[in-house]
Amino acid sequence: MTDTNGVEGLDRDRLVWMWTQMVRVREFEERVKRTFEEHPGVIRGHTHLADGAEASIVGSLATLRPGDQLMTTYRCHGYPLVLGTSPKAMMAEIYGKAAGLCGGYGGSMHLTDVSRGFLGTSGIVGQGIPQATGAAYAAQIRRQGQVVLCFFGDGATKQGAFHESLNIASLWKLPIVYVLENNNYNVVTRVEQEDANAAAGEPLAVKARAHSMPGVTVDGGDPLAVYGEVGAAVARARDGGGPTLVESKVYRLSAHGNSIAPPGVPLHFPEHEAITTFGATEEYEAAKRGDPVPRFRAKLVTDTTLSPAEADRITEAARTEMQEAVEFGLESELPKPEDAVKYVYA
């Protein structure tokens, strides 16, 4: 295997695959966002986008093997796309259609694809963490070398569920990697306003110390750095070495979610809270300049892994793919009303 980037196990095809997945996630999220303007009323409730976190998502998921599993939060669109879930089924779910990934029952916050190891999401902050930890317990006693990835935000680390879970995982040496996507914000609260470590100028990864497990901080805008850290943690977990907390520093490029309003008021995506609440336009602009998608493209083009023409072709293909997802979502049928009472019990 040619190792062009000093990251073990990543050949050219894999690197191009990684960038392709980042572009697909970005294009998907762009189309979700545009739907609010182009097709008002089609997306209901609350939608949270992964733009800005593409490198972190792809770098993390690239470490997995078939049979591994993951759980995430409501900010869940990126993961299934990378795992190979159909964007048509995902968009149809977000549009509330019967052909949606979850039949229109769950919507944007609950995109789940169990067939690909994606066991579910929680819309309640922090509450997916113990569930992922339980999946890791199952993996441990099944003894097939499976690992679980558990994704959550900076805000979630202030829940008891986070600390309770990390303690047990460390105590029992469970095969789990906790990927803390630190995007600096919990809605309109900045991390140093609500996190004692951040307020003290320390990385959030120090929380691992209280639970006697390794904690590392990584540049979540660099898929190779994420791959390296999460990969090392996954390997350790697979070998029975127990859990790791990986703090992946990302910057979400959209607002926390679309506007919140009762029916009748059209929903839209406001600007990022850095601008609307804090007037920190420069902070946001700097994040835009560091956008991980063009950043990784530039790296791959510079080291000639990828030609500009090929990069353009990949982008174009992702656009077409997501355009088709939008069309599929718009054209597919709504569920039958009476199906609402179908899956209440197993």
Add this chain to the structure above:
Amino acid sequence: MARELPYIAAINEAIRLEMQRDESVLYFGQNIATTKNDPFLQEFGSDRVRVTPISETAEIGMGIGAALAGYRPVVELYMAEFMLVGMDQVVNEAPRFRYMTGGQVRVPLVMKAGYGFTAGWAGQHTGSIYGMFMGVPGLKVALPATPADAKGLMATAIRDDNPVCYFQHYLLLLDHGEVPEGEYLVPFGQAAVRRAGTDVTIVGTGWTVGRALAAAERLAGEGVSAEVIDPRTLEPLDTATILESVAKTGHLVLVDQATLHASASAVIAAEVADAGFSYLKAPIRQVTALDATIPYSRPMEEYVLPNEDKIVAAVHQVLGSAPVAAT
């Protein structure tokens, strides 16, 4: 003097007035007061107004502790479901203290949260879960349905010496209505008769009050006179006003956004069956949400919820009548 205000502004006005009136009132919770421009922070300062991390157990528990220590906290919890991660504090701590200490302490705490956001928020953010907080001795539950009540019930909640769950309805946040200026208190345990009638009593809470009123309007067109009652608080519950109405109409339809067994409706039905059976000329009908988690997709969401048609049909049923032609 009254003027038009949206429901949400009426709530904020009550908190502000109570904070001006009583220095022991605190206001804290997530995603409030994160900049110097926040009006509460500007007026009352960071001793009394604080943003908290996403830590409901600590937020509610600290509310209890500060209350025990002499303050009157209002904890902003955004959604009733978020209280569930701190449920011990809500039902098994706050309401027990006074009793278990033989009356030594009081816990004047307001837990403020929205509910019922059935607008595509799917399974975990749409619940009408007030039923979980009923029947807990020591805990009060207020469910304002109008902007005026939103103000008056909040002011009363803050002055109450007990823990109060104040549940504002998400679908009503931007509803406008007359709201009295200045000090305005709505007493707990006093139902409001929203529309007087003689043929049937319809009881609704929160958002279903509006649905019941719309149904009553339609029924009026058929010559049916419906009385619509809004209990306004579930603990304490004004059973007397409901019984008085049923004594007059002989017919009762209960409307509730919760599922039947978790509804206020089921409790009211039991109370009326207990104390007002002889008034009833027909069985009670309950129009509640169907037994399902709230689905995301609109047609399924609409299917499980109570609506005008279902209320009108229930009234026809209790009256044993097909609609009569309007006169």
